[in-house]
Amino acid sequence: MTEKVKVRIDGEVIAATAGQTILEVARANGKYIPALCYMEGLSAVGACRLCMVQVAGVARLLPACTTPVQEGLAIDTTSAQLESYRKIALELLLAERNHVCAVCVSSGHCELQTLAQEHGVTYVRYPYNYPRLTVDTTHPRYVLDHNRCILCSRCVRTCAEIEGAHVWDMAGRGIDTRLVSELKRPWGEATSCTSCGKCVQACPTGAMAEKGWAVEEMTKQRTVVSRLTSMREGQ
Amino acid sequence: MDKLKIGTCWLDGCSGCHMSLLDMDEGIVAVLRKADIVFGPLVDAQEWPEGVDVAVIEGAVSSQDDLKLAQTARARSKVVVALGDCAVTGNVPSMRNGIPVRTLLKRVYIEGATERPGSEPPVVPTDGVPGLLKHAEPLHSAIKVDVHVPGCPPRPNAILFVLSELLEGRMPDLGSKMRFG
Numbered sequence: 001m002t003e004k005v006k007v008r009i010d011g012e013v014i015a016a017t018a019g020q021t022i023l024e025v026a027r028a029n030g031k032y033i034p035a036l037c038y039m040e041g042l043s044a045v046g047a048c049r050l051c052m053v054q055v056a057g058v059a060r061l062l063p064a065c066t067t068p069v070q071e072g073l074a075i076d077t078t079s080a081q082l083e084s085y086r087k088i089a090l091e092l093l094l095a096e097r098n099h100v101c102a103v104c105v106s107s108g109h110c111e112l113q114t115l116a117q118e119h120g121v122t123y124v125r126y127p128y129n130y131p132r133l134t135v136d137t138t139h140p141r142y143v144l145d146h147n148r149c150i151l152c153s154r155c156v157r158t159c160a161e162i163e164g165a166h167v168w169d170m171a172g173r174g175i176d177t178r179l180v181s182e183l184k185r186p187w188g189e190a191t192s193c194t195s196c197g198k199c200v201q202a203c204p205t206g207a208m209a210e211k212g213w214a215v216e217e218m219t220k221q222r223t224v225v226s227r228l229t230s231m232r233e234g235q
Numbered sequence: 236m237d238k239l240k241i242g243t244c245w246l247d248g249c250s251g252c253h254m255s256l257l258d259m260d261e262g263i264v265a266v267l268r269k270a271d272i273v274f275g276p277l278v279d280a281q282e283w284p285e286g287v288d289v290a291v292i293e294g295a296v297s298s299q300d301d302l303k304l305a306q307t308a309r310a311r312s313k314v315v316v317a318l319g320d321c322a323v324t325g326n327v328p329s330m331r332n333g334i335p336v337r338t339l340l341k342r343v344y345i346e347g348a349t350e351r352p353g354s355e356p357p358v359v360p361t362d363g364v365p366g367l368l369k370h371a372e373p374l375h376s377a378i379k380v381d382v383h384v385p386g387c388p389p390r391p392n393a394i395l396f397v398l399s400e401l402l403e404g405r406m407p408d409l410g411s412k413m414r415f416g
Contacts, residue, residue: 094324094415101416102320102327102387108416117414123323123375123383130370132333216416 005071010078016069023051023064026077033077034086034115036093036204037152038065041229042161048152049089050115053077061085083119090116095126096175097133098147099205105218106206112150113205129175136181138188142200142210149179149207155199162228167193179207198224239288239402241266242274242308243318246301247328247371248294250276252319255388256291262395269402287312289401295321295328296377300365309378314401317374318394320387320415328371336367382406385413 003018009026016025021044026033036048046063053064056074064077076082093099093112101107133146153170156179160166167190171180182190200208201224209218245253253276257263273287274280283304290312296302309315320326331339340359348357374380384397393413400407 098330098333099415100324100326100330101414104416113414113416117411120409120411122385122409122413123317123373123380127376128325128329128332128373130329130332 005069007069007072008074010076018069018071020069021065022053022055022062022067022069022073022075025069026064026075031077033064034118035065036111036115036150037154039154039157039202039225041226042154042157042202045153045157048093048150050086052082052085054079054082087119087121090119090121091124091126093150094121094124095128097129097131097149100147103215104148104206105209105213105215106148106220108216109219110206111204131175136187137211138186139193139195140188140211141195142187142197142208144179144181144187145207145209146178147207148205150205151177151179152204153179154202154204155179155208158198158202158225162225163194163196163198165192165194165196168199198228201225239270240273240284240286241270241289241291241398242283242287242312243272243291244275244283244293244304244308246292246294246305246322246374247297248319248321249327250293251388252293252322252394255386255391256318256394259391259395262391266395266398266402270398283307283311285311288314289398290315291318291398292316292322292374293318295325295371296368296374297328297371298365298367302368302377305374305378314381315374315378316382316384316397316401317380318384319389320385321371322374322380323383323385324415325371325373326387329373332370336369340367382409384409385415387416389413 005016005018007014007016007025009031014025014029023033023035023038033051035051038044038051044065046066051064052061054076055062094116101113107113136144156168159168167181169180170177171184172178181187182192200210201221206218272278274283290308292305292308292315296305317323321328344359345357382397384393386393397407
């Protein structure tokens with residue numbers, strides 16, 4: 001499918017291919033739309049709500065990562081309203097679990113922390129939830145800290161779509177949703193896990209990390225997924 | 236012109252933010268030309284004085300004493316600054332919040348005690364120590380906060396910027412300069 005369409009993003013006329021999403025077109029043209037659950041090379045799920053954009057003639061906001069472009073769409077990616085909603089989304093993510101940046105392996109390399117800073121979140125207006133959550137240290141090489149998980153599902157999709165093992169899933173609903181490995185087995189006992197570690201690299205926060213690192217020491221290879229996908233597409 | 240008055244205190248924190256405050260090198264001289272520090276860990280005053288211009292508060296609100304001091308500081312100060320992640324988010328002190336206070340104190344003082352032969356059985360201390368609140372909460376959950384300065388600790392030059400702006404009568408705009416952690 002190579003049908004060409006023209007869209008207008010923030011006033012600029014941009015040529016795109018039908019089937020591409022707003023987010024893909026925007027990023028390909030150097031326009032920045034923030035996102036946490038989107039990762040190049042994975043399917044898009046529209047979970048984090050940070051990439052919401054305003055499309056002319058549509059009353060509600062639409063997630064840029066799951067909305068395909070159509071001929072003549074006029075899209076606003078920045079406005080005071082969008083900015084205020086993105087800030088709310090970030091604050092709610094920070095309030096939902098126990099994100100203690102000061103003691104996190106990923107501090108300084110965390111996408112949630114960076115986005116909060118970029119959006120001028122200097123404090124959280126909502127009451128913190130303080131859930132009591134577990135840390136799964138059963139895997140010999142990796143650790144899963146539910147306190148830092150934002151349920152973006154990048155690990156789920158990386159494991160299912162790239163590694164083909166589908167170890168991870170979401171269990172429960174709403175605020176009780178938890179990331180689970182192999183139908184709630186401890187990670188270390190998940191027999192389908194190949195220990196490839198791509199879920200760890202895909203995780204935007206410190207929820208998944210390699211063992212053995214101290215505060216601020218865990219850096220991740222963010223391009224591992226997109227690199228593998230593009231190499232496979234080239235075959 | 237009369238000098239302005241700064242008061243500082245730390246609640247449930249590690250004093251690291253105060254270390255960062257003192258770490259602003261010669262910047263502190265410029266601050267002290269404009270203001271006196273009338274209350275704080277290095278000042279003799281026993282009670283938060285009236286008529287403070289800038290209250291700089293480190294730490295989460297974790298005990299009854301924390302709450303009382305925060306409320307007094309708020310009532311007697313024009314501007315309140317939450318200094319550092321504990322005051323802004325609850326940070327490390329808030330990591331106890333998932334555990335009931337009774338269980339927490341028992342774990343620390345009873346189960347965590349090393350028994351020596353002939354010694355009294357361990358008890359949870361109640362005399363001379365403030366009662367813990369259910370949660371260690373950010374400062375703005377207890378009192379109105381005017382300026383939030385995240386960081387663990389905030390960098391000295393950020394604290395200097397905030398104080399300098401406030402002493403000039405401006406509200407500091409930290410924008411995207413500061414991050415949590």
